[in-house]
Amino acid sequence: MLKGHQSWIFENKPAILGTATIVGPFEGQGPLVEDFDTVHGDLTLGQDSWEKAEKTLIEEAANKAIEKAGLTKEQVHFYFGGDLMNQIISSSFSARTLSIPYFGMFGACSTSMETLAMSAYVVNSGGADYVLAATGSHNASAEKQFRYPTEYGSQKPPTAQFTVTGAGAAVISKEGYGPVVTSATVGRVIDMGITDPFNMGAAMAPAAVDTIEAHFRDLQIEPGHYDMIVTGDLSKVGYAIANELFEKHRFPIEQTNYQDCGMMIYDYETQSVQAGASGCGCSAVVTYGHLLKKMHRGEINRLLVVATGALLSPLSFQQGESIPCIAHAVSIEAGR
Known part of the structure; x- marks a missing residue:
């Protein structure tokens, strides 16, 4: 619906x-x-x-x-x-x-x-x-x-x-035991004019914020509805920008536990990963592995996963195009 x-x-x-x-x-x-x-x-x-x-x-x-x-x-x-x-x-x-x-x-x-x-x-x-x-x-x-x-x-x-x-x-x-998918918010393409392929977090952060705010506006709920909200792979740079944007927009992200998959999968102290993780596999393995196991253990009941993507290609970069970005949100709840 x-x-x-x-x-x-x-x-x-x-x-x-x-x-x-x-x-x-x-x-x-x-x-x-x-x-x-x-x-x-x-x-x-x-x-x-x-x-x-x-x-x-x-x-x-x-x-x-x-x-x-x-x-x-x-x-x-x-x-x-x-x-x-x-x-x-x-x-x-x-x-x-x-x-x-x-x-x-x-x-x-x-x-x-x-x-x-x-x-x-x-x-x-x-x-x-x-x-x-x-x-x-x-x-x-x-x-x-x-x-x-x-x-x-x-x-x-x-x-x-x-x-x-x-x-x-x-x-x-359509039936069976396990966590359930309760809603989804389809993101819009957001392009803030960033052209640096080594700064994906900054490029993707506005798209993540746009989708998160749209999700709560559409569903008419507050961030506290969820035990945890995770973005896909903004990592340190994008995560900081996202928090700044939430504050600027007066969006109460502090009501929930907001984290980023790109900051969870690696150890910053022992692994050389610059700002953090990215890639299609990032939010996939953190969500389907780590986060759903926490849900099975009863540590999370309601989870919103907001996967972020930079829609560039080598060709668009070579032609001097900026980086259009998108984020899609899916809510997962402990189910039957």
Whole structure:
């Protein structure tokens, strides 16, 4: 059901029947290591390219989520997936392997919640019994496409972020036990004129704030409705800007526990990650791993995840374009 201008209420409360998170070795050295299903010790995952390794991450997460949901892939009606690579090849090639009817989506790092929102919408409307939402990223493939190949060894400014090597997947069901998806707010594209690809947090923060404020305006609730609100991967720079914008707009973010996935997955003291984490895999593995485990333990009852994405490409950057950004919000509650 449409609520307000840009939000949906899922009155049937689709269940998150099973989730899975697969990460690389660097993520396995961080503080959330116990919350991931699989930690790979090798960035290549036995493949002969970074892109093939990224595809494998997504395939493993998808298969694991389906297994944990107690299903076979033949029972899953649709697969919503996307990633950072040109023409979302990691997800599309994983769909070739999975052989599940597939919708390819691109929301950059917001893809985790974009796919979850669409999956919940389809299930809530009766369009499917089981839907798979999955996304992933790989540090080396993203560096090669958007910045400089890892082998180049280029220096990065403090505002830069470190792309997560990881994939997260969730199976959404019209019934069953597990956390439930209760609403979603679809973001608008916001462009503040920033052109620096090493300052994604600053570019994405206004989009995150815009979507969060729209969510509460549409649903006519206060931030205190949620035990926790997390943005996707603003990291230190963007998180600080978001808080400044909330204060400027007199939005009472202090009513809830507001954190950022990009600041949670790595240890700033022991891991060199500049401002923090980014990538499609960032909010996916933190949400489907760490945060939902906290919900299962009863530490969180209501959670709002606001995944953020910078919608640039190497071509747009080379042509001097600024960076349009978006954020999608999904509310998850401890369910049946």
